[in-house]
Amino acid sequence: MINNSKYAFVTGFLIFTLFPVFWMFKISLTPDRLLYSEGVVAWPSQITFDHYYAVIVEGSFPDYFLNSFIVSFTTAALTTLIAIAAGYALSRFRFSGKTFLITLLLVTQMFPIVMIIAPIYNVLTFINLVDSLTGLILVYTAFNLPFACFLMQSFFDGSPQELEEAAMIDGCTRLQALEKVTLPLCLPGIGATLGFVFTAAWSELLFALMFINRQSQMTFPAGIMNFVTKFSVDWGQMAAAMILALIPVCIFFAYIQKFIVQGLTAGALKG
Secondary structure, three states, X not given: OHHHHHHHHHHHHHHHHHXXXXXXXXXXXXXXXXXXXXXXXXXXXXXXXXXXXXXXXXXXXXXXXXXXXXXXXXXXXXXXXXXXXXXHHHHHOOOOOHHHHHHHHHHOOOOOHHHOHHHHHHHHHHOOOOOOHHHHHHHHHHXXXXXXXXXXXXXXXXXXXXXXXXXXXXXXXXXXXXXXXXXXXXXXXXXXXXXXXXXXXXXXXXXXXXXXXXXXXXXXXXXXXXXXXXXXXXXXXXXXXXXXXXXXXXXXXXXXXHHHHHHHHHXXXXX
């Protein structure tokens, strides 16, 4: 009885979670003339792939997808590398100003994003990085870095320091001990950090709208707003574009899912 209740709960949760994706997929296959004439139906009487053709061949969304992937992957890699170094330093070393640094990282998470858009825009303008993917990568990295640092610090705290000391006694330098002993133990944390940052950068809209104006530099969340015009919304193409946008994320998470699950579980157990 308990197992049946568990399966029923999981099944209900999956239906509740995946139903919006199913409905979006259904709209992407529905011809425009049937979107309103058929009303609310589980499946259209006719299907079409014209929306996917328009998005892939006729529109600029392949460029938007590529820009989003470049920004998201670069942000995730850069943030994770910096977070590894910072998290290791916060976990292993005692130095003057450590408490102040941790407090400063926490304080940066307290301000609403809309409150600091104007100063960030001024900074990007001064260094000539407005309307560029490089500027967007720097902004995303700066905003995701504090949480990533704390996340990596928690995994380094859970990694036995004695193993590093034993490796250094055997002749390894601290950097070699980090590379050969500690980092392999913290792979779940690295995977969790990559997944979190990649997802945050892939789905971010506000900064992409504020700092990118050229069509050639737009990311997917900003580019999808082009389907919303003054007089209408192209629901079919918008749904098709969003379904296509799920593919890179699914592939990425399929590759690192075991690290994410291990990382989240380990973080919960280690507090």
